[in-house]
Amino acid sequence: MTRLRKVKVTHWLQPSKPGMSLMRKKKYHDEQQDVCLSAQTAKNKCLYATSAEELTFIKAMRGAKHVTEAVLCVLLIIQRDTESIRVIGGCRTVVQGEGVDLSCRLIETTEDLEQITWQKSTLKEKQNYYFMLIYPNGDTTFIAPNGLKGRVQFIGNPSENLGSIRITSVRLLDEGTFTCIFSVFPSGAYNTEIPLTVLVPPVVSVTVDVPPVIGENEVVLATCVAAGAKPQAEVKWISGTFGSLLRTMTNSTQHANGTTTVLSHLIGVPTRAANQQQVQCVVNQSALATERSYNYTINIHYPPQSVNITLSEASKATVFLCVADGNPQPNYTWSRVGQPWPVSSVRAEGDILHLLSLSSELNGLYVCEASNPYGRATGSLYVHTSSETSAACWVLLIVILCLIVTAAALVWYWRKYGQCPWNSIMANHQFQAPPQVEEDEPGTSGF
Incomplete structure (x- = not known):
């Protein structure tokens, strides 16, 4: 950016009496204006010179007979040959809490660097404040902390006309316009403005102010809050097949510091079927690398x-x-x-x-x-x-124990004698028939 410099300009005034010479009056005027010769003729014409050659021609006209009674006004602006000198930079955007480099460089000049100065203006402090001075040898001086003390450092190179700085742990209050100013000799000072935009990610929570109680009327089942975001966050709900029974209502609040809080309410009838249903709050915002999802289980009281x-x-x-x-x-x-x-x-x-x-x-x-x-x-x-029930239980228990003892004795006998005890008893027992006596019938006799 070219700096305007005050230069001397000569005004030629008409003498009050004939025969007197022209009088001169010095005045200051900005550069980059045309050279003007004002002739008070009948048509009141004004001639302009935009080059040194035209200026020489106009000066020669002061002695011409046809302008001897005119007021000659010459506004001399030196056309600089340094119009190409400028400072380059660019706007920057950073997420709160991160670091950012503000780069600036002076180009198209071989003039001697005297110093580099940084200014800052914010929404809170609209006036430009100098906060950093950099000398040709690289030494730096903090003119005023301006909220940056301990968080800003010079990362440029004066020998290369590079005046960049780095700000760490960027805060929302750092947002504003930073001005990088190069002072060179002999032409003067050149600057560029670097707008800094600070993004603030939202603080997200999913909750409900009042637990919904089973009923027949619509109530707020859940609320997704994206608080303190810059710019404003976008909030939506994913509720699957259950979503056909729900609707959403969203509102936002703008804060004095430029951040915005968004509240998105999920509304429906609180039924037992709605209890323990899974939903998702999805938040998208430019300070977030990707959109974020937050799971929530609907909780109906009954x-x-x-x-x-x-x-x-x-x-x-x-x-x-x-x-x-x-x-x-x-x-x-x-x-x-x-x-x-x-x-x-x-x-x-x-x-x-x-x-x-x-x-x-x-x-x-x-x-x-x-x-x-x-x-x-x-x-x-x-x-x-x-x-009685208890006595019957005891009797049953005794019978079962007796059966167990008997079975054990039988098994022991079988293993020792190889047969059941009742087989031995049957073998030793003999069945004998009673003797039969034949008797003669009475009245018979043998021969």
């Missing part, structure tokens, strides 16, 4: 229902389990109806009922109550034992 008491098959002892469907998980309380609790024979632990011994003192009705903040439900168990 009172306990369908209390069931079952005998546990996994335990050798007599144990009953009380089970109820409720959310949040119910608390369980056991009680005995109309009779005191048999402390020595029964123990209750949450949803479990232990029968420590079987006796008639356990007889009675036991009730399991399941409760949570939304309601309660009960289930009952009737226990009946008798002493």
Whole structure:
């Protein structure tokens, strides 16, 4: 960028009386303007010179007879031959917390470098503040911290007209316009502006302010929050086949520091079927390398229902389990109806009922109550034992033991004698027929 310099300009004023010479008055004017000769003629024409040759011609016209009564005004601007000298840079974008290099270089000159200066202006501090000065030998001086102390360093090379700096741990407040200024001799100062944009990734959470309770009206089932993002984050939901029963509502809040918070609500009817359904909140934003997904399980609250008491098959002892469907998980309380609790024979632990011994003192009705903040439900168990039943069990046990002993004795006999004991008994037992006597019939005789 070319710097404008004040140069001397001569104004030629018409004398107040004939015969007097022209008077001169010095004035300052900016460069890059045309040289103007104003002649107060009838047409009030103004001639312009844009080159040294035209300027010489116009100066010669001051002595011409046809302009002797005119006011000659010459605005002399020296056409510089240094218009090609400039500082190059470029805009930069960085994610908050990362580092960034701000590069600038002076080109198209062999003039002597006097110094490199850096300025900064932000939304909070709109005025340009000098914060860093770099000398031709590479030494640096911090003019003012300006929030950058300890986080900025010179990474350029003055001998190569390179004035780059590096900022680490970039903050949102660093966003603004940085100006790199090269001062050279004899032409002056040249600069370029480097806009710095800071991106802020969102802080994402999926939750719900008030737990939905089973009902028939639509409520907010889940809320996905993408907080403090710059620029604003894009939020959407993925809910699969369950999504046909849901709808979304999204709103955003702009903060004073330029960040935005987006809230996307997932809305539906809270039913038991909706409980434990899996959904995803998907967030996309330019500060994120890729879009991010956050899983969430819908949690519907409802009172306990369908209390069931079952005998546990996994335990050798007599144990009953009380089970109820409720959310949040119910608390369980056991009680005995109309009779005191048999402390020595029964123990209750949450949803479990232990029968420590079987006796008639356990007889009675036991009730399991399941409760949570939304309601309660009960289930009952009737226990009946008798002493007769116990005696019969003992008799049966003795009979079984006798049979076992008998079987063992038979096996021993078989192994020792090679036959069953009853075979030996049958072999030793002899069956003898009674003797038969023949008698003569009365009245007969032999010869």
